[in-house]
Amino acid sequence: MHDMMIPFGPAHPALPEPVHLKLFLEGEEVKDVDFSVGYNHKxxxxxLEEMDFSKSIFxxxxxxxxxxxxxxxxxxQGIEKLLDVEIPQKAKIIRTIVFELERLTSHLLWLGMLGHEIGFDTLFMLCFREREYVLDSLxxxxxxxxxxDINIIGGVRRDIPPEMIKKVNKNLGILKDKVDYLQTLIKKDPLIKKRTVGIGNIDKDDVEKLCLVGPVARASGVPYDIRRTDKYLIYDDLNFKIVTQKDGDSFARAIVRVQEMFESIRLTRQALTLIKPGLIRNKPAMTFTEKEAISRVEAPRGELIYYIRSNTTNKPARVKIRTPTYANLMCLNKVLVGNNLADVPVSLASLDPCLCCTDRVTVVREGKEEIIKLEDLHGHH
Amino acid sequence: MFHAIVDCVGDGLIVDKIKKYCLKKSPWIFHFCTGGCNGCDIEILAAMSPKYDFERFGCLVKGSPRHADIFLITGPVNKKIKSRLVNLYNQIPEPKVVIAMGSCALSTGIFQKAYNVCGPLDKIIPVDVYIPGCPPKPEAIIDGIVKGIEVLAKKVK
Known part of the structure; x- marks a missing residue:
C-alpha cells in the first residue's frame, strides 16, 4: 500500500518518553500514522481506588x-467538592501562584525542547538557564x-512569608526580561521560522471537530481556557488575557506559549500582591457519603478533568482522569500526514505531548461484558 | 567514543591506556524512561543546562545505546517496556555502567501496588549506582554520574 514503514520510538532521540509511532511513507512524505501507547501505563x-484520599493526592x-x-x-478540588469544604482565600492564592509558576516551567521546557528538535541547541540551553529562576522560586x-506536593485537603501545606514574596518578585522581574529576549529571538530568527512556519497545520474547524484543548486550540484561533470558563481558585479576581493566534501552525503554537509566559508572570505578580495574613487550611471532617464530583483545571497543556465518585469509606470508589494530551493526540493524523519525515519531530513536539499523563486503559467493545486479561492488553499494538 | 578508537586501532597495550583515559574523560550517557512521571527526566535535562552542566565531566547524552557507556534509567519498569529495556541493555557495548535514578527505579516507590509495574530495576538488569530522591536534584545526579565514572574506571582494569 505504502512504500515503507518507519518505526519511531519507543526509544528515540527526539522523544523524552517512550511512545511508538509507525510512519507510513511514500518517498519522503508521511502518508499515514499509527500510534501505540502503553509504555508508560502503570x-x-x-x-487510587486502594488508597486513602489524603494519601492519594501525592x-x-x-x-x-x-x-x-x-x-x-x-x-x-474534586475531594473538596465531595466534602463541601470552602478553602481559605490565602490557600487559593498560594495554589494559584504555584500553578502559574508551574505553567512557566512547563512552557520554558517546551520551548527548549522545540529548539532541541530543530537542532538549535543554543535555544535549549537559554531556556533551561532561564527556567532555573522559576525553579528557584518554586x-x-x-x-x-x-x-x-503543596496541596492537602482543605488548603495548602506551607505559608508564604513576606520576605519570600520579595525574592519571588525579584526572580520574576529578571525572568520577564529574559522571556522578552526569547520572544524577539523566536520572532526574528530565520532558522526557527523555516522549520516551524506552515508545518503541522490545524485549522479552526478541525479544532472544533476533534475537541482539541489548550495552547494547540488557542493557536488555531479558538479562545478556550478553563481559567476563564470555570473561574476556579482566584482567577475571577485576576486580570489576564487569553492569548490566541490565527495560523494554527507550529510557529503559532510557539508564539502562544511564549505570550502565555508573560501572562503567567503577570498573574503570579498580581496573586502575590493579594496575600494577606490568615489561615492556610480549613481542616475538614473526613466523612464521605455516596457522591460524585467533576473538577476541571487548565493545566499547562490544556483542559484536565477529574471525575471522582466516593462511597462511605475514605477511599474513592472510582477516579477517572482525562488529560489534555489525550484530547490533543486525536489531531496527530492531521498534523503529521502530508509533511516530510524530517518535520515529524518538530510537529510532534509542537503539540507538547505528555505521555506519562496520558497512558490510561480504555477498552471499547460493543455487546456483552467480557473479562480481559492483562496479557491481552499488552498484546495490542 | 572509545569504542570507535578500539575499532580503528585494535587491541594492544597503548589501546588499553587510551581506553582507560577516554572512558574516564568522556563517558557517554544513554537515558531511558521506563514509565515514570517525567520528573526525573526533566531533572536530567536541567543537569545538562548551564547552571549545573554535567558536560564538564565529558558526559554527553546520546540518542543511541550503541554509543553509550552509561545507561541512566528512570521509572518503575512497566510490563510492556520490560523486554525493550532488556534489548537496550544488551545493545550497549561492554564495559557499561547502569545507574538507577529516582525512587521509582530504586524500589518502584509510590507505584509499588500498581498492577502494571514489574520493577524495581535491579530485579531485571544489574545496577551499579543508585541515585535516591523523588526526583533527585541535579546535584545528586551529578554525584551519581561521577560515582558511575569511578565504577567504569574499575571495570576497565
Missing part, C-alpha cells in the same frame, strides 16, 4: 512530573523543584 486509576501529583500541581490541585515556596 495502573494509577486502579491504585499519588496524583506523581502522574506527571511536569504538570504535577495541576493534577493534584484538580484532584484536591523551591523557595514549596521546598521542591519538581513535584511540589
Amino acid at each position: 495502573g494509577i486509576e486502579r491504585t 499519588m496524583t501529583g506523581r502522574i506527571c512530573g511536569i504538570c504535577s500541581s495541576a493534577h493534584s490541585t484538580c484532584f484536591t 523551591e523557595l515556596i514549596t521546598g521542591k523543584r519538581i513535584v511540589h
